[in-house]
Amino acid sequence: MASTGKAYTGAHNMTVLLQQQNERLPPNSEVLNSLWLPSSSPSFPGSKAMVSFENATSKVETTEENEEEYEGCSHQPGKKRRLAVNQVQFLEKNFEQENKLEPERKTQLAKELGLEPRQVAIWFQNRRARYKTKQLEKDYDALKASYGSLKSDHDNLLKENETLKNEVKCLKEKLIEKEKGKEDMEIENAICSSIEEAPQNPIVKTDCEALSNVPNVVVCKVEDASSAKSDVLDSDDSPHYAENFSSFLEPADSSHVLEPEQSDFSQDEDDDLILRKSFLPSPFLPKLEAYCCDDPCASSGCFGFHVEDQSFNFWP
DNA sequence: GCCTAGCAAGCGTTTACTTCA
DNA sequence: TCTGAAGTAAACGCTTGCTAG
Numbered sequence: 001m002a003s004t005g006k007a008y009t010g011a012h013n014m015t016v017l018l019q020q021q022n023e024r025l026p027p028n029s030e031v032l033n034s035l036w037l038p039s040s041s042p043s044f045p046g047s048k049a050m051v052s053f054e055n056a057t058s059k060v061e062t063t064e065e066n067e068e069e070y071e072g073c074s075h076q077p078g079k080k081r082r083l084a085v086n087q088v089q090f091l092e093k094n095f096e097q098e099n100k101l102e103p104e105r106k107t108q109l110a111k112e113l114g115l116e117p118r119q120v121a122i123w124f125q126n127r128r129a130r131y132k133t134k135q136l137e138k139d140y141d142a143l144k145a146s147y148g149s150l151k152s153d154h155d156n157l158l159k160e161n162e163t164l165k166n167e168v169k170c171l172k173e174k175l176i177e178k179e180k181g182k183e184d185m186e187i188e189n190a191i192c193s194s195i196e197e198a199p200q201n202p203i204v205k206t207d208c209e210a211l212s213n214v215p216n217v218v219v220c221k222v223e224d225a226s227s228a229k230s231d232v233l234d235s236d237d238s239p240h241y242a243e244n245f246s247s248f249l250e251p252a253d254s255s256h257v258l259e260p261e262q263s264d265f266s267q268d269e270d271d272d273l274i275l276r277k278s279f280l281p282s283p284f285l286p287k288l289e290a291y292c293c294d295d296p297c298a299s300s301g302c303f304g305f306h307v308e309d310q311s312f313n314f315w316p
Numbered sequence: 317g318c319c320t321a322g323c324a325a326g327c328g329t330t331t332a333c334t335t336c337a
Numbered sequence: 338t339c340t341g342a343a344g345t346a347a348a349c350g351c352t353t354g355c356t357a358g
Binding site: 081100101103121125128132193247 | 324326327328329333334335337
């Protein structure tokens with residue numbers, strides 16, 4: 001292309017411009033009047049995209065304004081000039097049909113417009129560039145709008161998520177409080193009934209066996225379990241308790257440990273909730289520990305009850 | 317079949333000119 | 338009348354695809 005570009009410069013350029021100027025006809029001439037006729041059928045058999053210049057334009061503008069406009073295009077040789085309005089319209093129509101320019105179509109267009117084929121080619125090139133720029137602007141606007149919409153949706157979802165999190169937190173707290181109150185009451189009842197119904201010479205092992213049947217041991221945390229375990233194991237007075245508590249604590253492995261301090265609202269947290277509902281709530285164990293550790297009798301493995309009081313009738 | 321030079325065409329960028337507020 | 342912005346024709350340099358040798 002560089003060769004063609006260079007070939008079109010200088011004297012050649014001047015010659016072409018002079019020739020074009022001479023060839024150009026005013027819009028109110030007979031020829032141009034015919035050019036303003038409405039187009040319907042392409043007259044270029046070689047190209048289906050071709051729009052005949054003779055039928056290209058739909059308006060006949062033979063006014064003084066148009067004439068002046070056209071005269072405005074006349075110029076000194078060598079100076080760049082604009083194409084006539086009707087020429088541009090004709091080129092536009094052809095561009096709408098097909099924005100690429102085959103050689104024969106280019107020749108035909110140039111012939112009909114009285115331009116150099118190269119001028120037609122350049123016009124199409126520039127027109128494609130303008131079209132591309134416009135298209136880019138359009139795409140940019142569309143993307144911008146789309147982004148705005150998505151961002152708005154995202155922000156709304158974030159707000160909704162926050163609201164739901166808070167709701168879940170509230171409900172959790174309520175549930176924990178409720179369960180806590182319930183368990184306190186159960187333990188109190190158990191203590192009362194065990195005091196009333198305790199056998200005179202209870203066998204300690206039996207109580208431990210009862211304890212080992214506690215189904216909700218698995219919900220205790222490792223640290224709770226180990227502390228309870230150590231409290232019990234530290235007692236040299238009751239080796240059989242140690243054995244029993246060992247088996248009692250073993251199920252509390254990490255896979256069953258609940259992590260209430262998890263702050264992230266996730267499926268795991270949902271699972272935790274379900275687990276908490278199906279098992280005894282975690283506050284239960286600390287309660288046991290409270291009974292277990294606070295009482296001087298705890299070291300003997302009696303869980304804070306006197307041996308004679310340990311029937312645990314409320315256990316199955 | 318592979319390589320190379322020449323050519324034409326297209327594209328992006330820049331320049332020069334025109335038009336208009 | 339001057340001026341700056343916008344529009345546009347054309348130039349320029351580069352790349353790509355095709356073809357002949």
